[in-house]
Amino acid sequence: MGLAQSLAATARAVQMPDSLTEIEETLVSALALGHAVQKIASDLNYSDRTIRRKLQTLYVKLGVATRGEAVRRCREIASAAQADTFET
Secondary structure, eight states: OHHHHHHHHHHHHHHHOOOHHHHHHHHHHHHTOOOOOOHHHHHHHOHHHHHHHHHHHHHHTTTOHHHHHHHHHHHHHHHHHHHHHHHH
16 A cells, blocks of 8 residues: 555544644644643643634544544644655
8 A cells, every 4th residue: 555545544544634734733742742732832832722722623523522632632642753754
């Protein structure tokens, strides 16, 4: 299977959103690592409220309703991305 096919299969398998913004990609990583909203906000120089709003947008894109579901999905995405890195 070629790289393009592998990436497409991975995206389908984890239902990876097509268009995450740079901040949303950062949030995926932060959630996968289990960081609290306050830590994320502090690290990125945003208010807690802004991060919460961005997380809500991310939840919609991920197709989840709770932080726990989002953490699980983010870990799936991170794991799939790592697997793709090792396959190339």
